[in-house]
Amino acid sequence: MTSKPRLTAAQRSEQLVEAAVRAFAANGFAGTTTDEVARLAEVSQPYVIRLFGSKQRLFLAAVEHACVRIEQAFRDAAGSGAAELAQLGEAYDGLLANRDLLAVMLHGYAASADPAIGPVVRDGFGRIYRLVRELTGAQPEEAREFLATGMLLTVLAAIQVVGPDAVPPEPWMAELVESFPEKSATDPD
Amino acid sequence: MTSKPRLTAAQRSEQLVEAAVRAFAANGFAGTTTDEVARLAEVSQPYVIRLFGSKQRLFLAAVEHACVRIEQAFRDAAGSGAAELAQLGEAYDGLLANRDLLAVMLHGYAASADPAIGPVVRDGFGRIYRLVRELTGAQPEEAREFLATGMLLTVLAAIQVVGPDAVPPEPWMAELVESFPEKSATDPD
DNA sequence: CAAGGTAGTAATCGACTGATAACATGTCAA
DNA sequence: TTGACATGTTATCAGTCGATTACTACCTTG
Numbered sequence: 410m411t412s413k414p415r416l417t418a419a420q421r422s423e424q425l426v427e428a429a430v431r432a433f434a435a436n437g438f439a440g441t442t443t444d445e446v447a448r449l450a451e452v453s454q455p456y457v458i459r460l461f462g463s464k465q466r467l468f469l470a471a472v473e474h475a476c477v478r479i480e481q482a483f484r485d486a487a488g489s490g491a492a493e494l495a496q497l498g499e500a501y502d503g504l505l506a507n508r509d510l511l512a513v514m515l516h517g518y519a520a521s522a523d524p525a526i527g528p529v530v531r532d533g534f535g536r537i538y539r540l541v542r543e544l545t546g547a548q549p550e551e552a553r554e555f556l557a558t559g560m561l562l563t564v565l566a567a568i569q570v571v572g573p574d575a576v577p578p579e580p581w582m583a584e585l586v587e588s589f590p591e592k593s594a595t596d597p598d
Numbered sequence: 599m600t601s602k603p604r605l606t607a608a609q610r611s612e613q614l615v616e617a618a619v620r621a622f623a624a625n626g627f628a629g630t631t632t633d634e635v636a637r638l639a640e641v642s643q644p645y646v647i648r649l650f651g652s653k654q655r656l657f658l659a660a661v662e663h664a665c666v667r668i669e670q671a672f673r674d675a676a677g678s679g680a681a682e683l684a685q686l687g688e689a690y691d692g693l694l695a696n697r698d699l700l701a702v703m704l705h706g707y708a709a710s711a712d713p714a715i716g717p718v719v720r721d722g723f724g725r726i727y728r729l730v731r732e733l734t735g736a737q738p739e740e741a742r743e744f745l746a747t748g749m750l751l752t753v754l755a756a757i758q759v760v761g762p763d764a765v766p767p768e769p770w771m772a773e774l775v776e777s778f779p780e781k782s783a784t785d786p787d
Numbered sequence: 788c789a790a791g792g793t794a795g796t797a798a799t800c801g802a803c804t805g806a807t808a809a810c811a812t813g814t815c816a817a
Numbered sequence: 818t819t820g821a822c823a824t825g826t827t828a829t830c831a832g833t834c835g836a837t838t839a840c841t842a843c844c845t846t847g
Binding site: 435436437438439440515516518519520521522527530531534535538539548549550552553554556557558560561563564567568569570576579581582584585587588589 | 624625626627628629704705707708709710711716719720723724727728737738739741742743745746747749750752753756757758759765768770771773774776777778
């Protein structure tokens with residue numbers, strides 16, 4: 410049996426950030442223990458603290474990671490050259506399927522009253538806004554509407570109205586979900 | 599000096615819910631202690647637990663209270679008879695000035711993975727959606743766009759891009775904020 | 788006034804958790 | 818080989834927090 414090989418601090422940190430994203434996505438900053446993250450990555454809890462200095466810095470690393478991954482998803486969806494907002498919208502749907510990245514962002518928004526967290530979250534949000542404009546050439550109004558829809562979807566995923574762990578839909582949920590423009594299925598048949 | 603008069607349990611509970619809204623709005627469910635709420639309401643911490651049974655039920659009461667107050671704000675803005683979405687939008691701006699009610703909702707969304715919290719938050723959200731449609735006669739698509747904008751504003755307030763405790767605006771923030779339709783100032787002059 | 792219910796507190800506890808310190812183990816260059 | 822550095826753990830602590838228990842003070846009503 411392959412009992413954990415030793416990794417470099419950089420590799421282990423990377424692994425821990427991914428575990429942190431999963432853990433913080435589920436329970437938020439205050440609701441997650443460093444021990445949970447440690448168990449997910451199969452290391453000891455004190456080692457997590459040693460590598461990141463504090464729980465707060467681990468959370469910040471998770472938020473930063475989520476931002477970068479979201480930016481990456483948009484860039485990939487855009488391909489080379491100009492892109493349509495609809496393309497980024499489909500990328501967003503892809504992110505919703507994972508749920509973790511957007512959930513971490515939501516917990517970041519909620520925790521932004523903390524003076525150490527707010528700036529990092531704001532910065533990441535700003536980068537995403539500017540990237541949307543840059544990739545699509547959208548006007549501020551269009552980008553704003555795009556992000557607004559994104560925030561609604563993020564919330565709907567968090568309260569389990571859409572996404573993988575959605576509850577059985579009540580009438581208003583079905584109506585609201587149906588109101589979204591249909592995903593243009595590039596039907597290969 | 600008027601040292602606290604005795605109140606009925608109902609009155610004290612009401613007072614505690616208001617304190618809970620303020621406390622939970624700032625730090626969320628896991629990040630808030632029952633002692634903070636107790637101090638805000640100037641009662642002892644065990645009494646808070648006695649009146650509500652648990653911290654979780656206190657949080658649920660705060661979420662429920664926030665929902666009701668938001669519904670009330672919409673109803674007030676609509677007046678009697680049919681209303682425009684723009685009227686509700688102004689009501690939303692009024693709520694943003696307080697920040698607490700919408701912040702509690704945001705923390706509710708974030709905490710909805712908890713099986714005891716999710717249903718309450720979903721129910722409140724559903725009531726607000728239906729109320730918007732009912733008051734304005736809006737189609738699902740319009741109501742969805744209205745809520746999307748609301749979610750974006752809620753997030754922007756949480757990360758201190760808009761609202762009372764907004765940070766000094768960076769260029770992207772100014773651009774994004776400017777992109778919102780101007781509030782139609784009913785200039786009395 | 789007696790008595791019972793209601794409002795509220797002080798004291799305390801057990802569990803949890805982030806962080807520190809001391810120690811162990813593996814790896815690699817000279 | 819050896820020694821020095823990097824990876825990782827065990828043990829432990831000090832503070833925090835939700836909850837329980839037992840108690841006190843007040844008010845009402847017959």
